[in-house]
Amino acid sequence: MVKLEWAEAQTVVAPLLHFAFLLVGQLLACCVTLRLQSSISESDVQVIDSKGMEAASNLPLPDAFLQFLNDNGIDPCIYTAADFLPRYVRLKPGCEEQVEVIEADIRCKLEKVEWLPNFYSLPPHIQIASSKSYQEGQIYGIDAASGAAVSALNISPGDHVLDLCAAPGAKLCMILELLGNSGSVTGVDVARHRLAACRTLVQKYSLGDHCRLFVANGAEFSLVPIRVDSDIKSLNREFGMKGDEFLYKEWTSRKPYKERKKAIKEREKGSLQLNQDPELIYYGRHSGVVGLSKTDLFKTVSTPEISQYGYDKVLVDAECTHDGSIKHIQKFENWGWTTLERRVLDAERTDDLTVLQFRLLTNGFKLLKAGGYLVYSTCSLTYAQNEDIVEKFLSLNPCAELLDIDGSECWPCKSGRIPKTLRFDPLTSRTSGLFVAKFTKHPER
Numbered sequence: 001m002v003k004l005e006w007a008e009a010q011t012v013v014a015p016l017l018h019f020a021f022l023l024v025g026q027l028l029a030c031c032v033t034l035r036l037q038s039s040i041s042e043s044d045v046q047v048i049d050s051k052g053m054e055a056a057s058n059l060p061l062p063d064a065f066l067q068f069l070n071d072n073g074i075d076p077c078i079y080t081a082a083d084f085l086p087r088y089v090r091l092k093p094g095c096e097e098q099v100e101v102i103e104a105d106i107r108c109k110l111e112k113v114e115w116l117p118n119f120y121s122l123p124p125h126i127q128i129a130s131s132k133s134y135q136e137g138q139i140y141g142i143d144a145a146s147g148a149a150v151s152a153l154n155i156s157p158g159d160h161v162l163d164l165c166a167a168p169g170a171k172l173c174m175i176l177e178l179l180g181n182s183g184s185v186t187g188v189d190v191a192r193h194r195l196a197a198c199r200t201l202v203q204k205y206s207l208g209d210h211c212r213l214f215v216a217n218g219a220e221f222s223l224v225p226i227r228v229d230s231d232i233k234s235l236n237r238e239f240g241m242k243g244d245e246f247l248y249k250e251w252t253s254r255k256p257y258k259e260r261k262k263a264i265k266e267r268e269k270g271s272l273q274l275n276q277d278p279e280l281i282y283y284g285r286h287s288g289v290v291g292l293s294k295t296d297l298f299k300t301v302s303t304p305e306i307s308q309y310g311y312d313k314v315l316v317d318a319e320c321t322h323d324g325s326i327k328h329i330q331k332f333e334n335w336g337w338t339t340l341e342r343r344v345l346d347a348e349r350t351d352d353l354t355v356l357q358f359r360l361l362t363n364g365f366k367l368l369k370a371g372g373y374l375v376y377s378t379c380s381l382t383y384a385q386n387e388d389i390v391e392k393f394l395s396l397n398p399c400a401e402l403l404d405i406d407g408s409e410c411w412p413c414k415s416g417r418i419p420k421t422l423r424f425d426p427l428t429s430r431t432s433g434l435f436v437a438k439f440t441k442h443p444e445r
């Protein structure tokens with residue numbers, strides 16, 4: 001009896017909650033639009049800002065984080081929308097006709113994101129993990145700002161793509177989907193357990209055929225893509241590779257006893273040493289690895305040759321302080337705010353991070369083919385991790401040029417401090433915070 005009443009109550013409460021969510025979302029969107037319109041008066045802005053400040057002071061954020069925002073010139077108001085942010089899912093290409101079936105499955109209407117193909121939003125309280133559509137890979141969760149960063153790469157069929165900080169893999173999955181049955185994606189991440197989760201993801205969505213994953217330091221990774229067999233043969237000829245050693249067979253999760261023992265030993269030694277060789281933890285049937293010898297796979301080419309043999313597209317979604325992702329920051333409420341201070345906001349750690357970010361961007365660019373595109377993104381909103389890195393990088397790399405991002409004039413985001421760079425934040429974009437910059441590489445003169 002009680003169960004029945006609860007079920008009945010749910011059918012009444014769920015639509016009300018959905019309606020309330022849409023209403024709040026619309027109100028916030030209106031506020032953002034108001035802020036963006038140039039016709040708005042100064043006094044109106046002050047009213048919105050003072051309301052935002054009031055709301056911001058009610059956020060359950062620790063003083064250290066508010067201080068960090070202040071030190072980095074980030075207005076805490078952007079987080080006032082955090083609790084009302086929708087969740088985003090991407091629909092697998094080809095499933096467009098299935099939207100109504102998916103809606104029935106997740107018991108919620110999918111709102112089309114007009115500015116990003118195949119993206120839909122849904123209220124934040126809707127759980128999709130146990131739905132059939134999610135389990136069968138028709139939809140998967142990825143923030144719309146992340147989708148925008150991938151979209152900035154202009155992936156074309158046949159591209160060879162490097163994702164230098166790939167785990168847990170939402171962007172990598174989207175790249176693989178955009179490539180379809182062509183090209184390749186090389187995913188690199190320094191954290192083995194995170195990259196293993198990425199492997200699970202690509203396998204779950206049956207996207208792994210054109211993918212290879214390496215546990216490696218992205219600041220030093222130096223392997224170029226395996227283009228096509230004829231390229232390898234010509235590489236073999238040009239660089240004198242031997243073809244008579246062990247050849248990679250089709251990937252299987254079941255490893256021979258000797259290899260398993262070696263892997264356990266390495267794990268016992270601790271995490272990856274930063275100067276260690278890349279470790280291949282997955283490769284798909286059409287990733288170019290099957291049939292290669294170890295020498296073929298691990299052969300590097302000289303810097304001038306990368307202009308020809310490098311990647312067509314590179315994504316450097318760099319490790320950062322994650323301050324743009326308020327959901328990530330809120331997790332520290334459970335883990336302890338002191339952990340946040342120590343692990344994220346500590347000045348020494350943020351200085352190290354900017355060094356790492358610069359090195360990741362520099363190495364990603366080194367592996368890019370001339371004429372290719374590189375996207376640098378972080379989910380931090382500090383200048384130090386974004387515009388400052390971009391400025392320093394441009395000043396030291398005359399072959400690099402910052403590009404406009406196609407289609408971005410319709411995206412709900414702001415320009416960064418440097419023209420052509422973009423900033424997404426919860427209040428402006430109704431997404432998580434993200435900085436995005438796109439570069440191309442000119443041939444060396």
Ligand SMILES: C[S@@+](CC[C@H](N)C(=O)[O-])C[C@H]1O[C@@H](n2cnc3c(N)ncnc32)[C@H](O)[C@@H]1O
Binds near residue numbers: 169
């Ligand atoms: C912002 S996350 C990447 C998110 C990922 N692109 C996605 O869409 O799911 C940053 C990643 O960088 C990895 N990382 C940190 N230092 C690294 C390094 N030196 N080389 C490669 N990856 C690194 C972290 O393990 C983490 O998985």
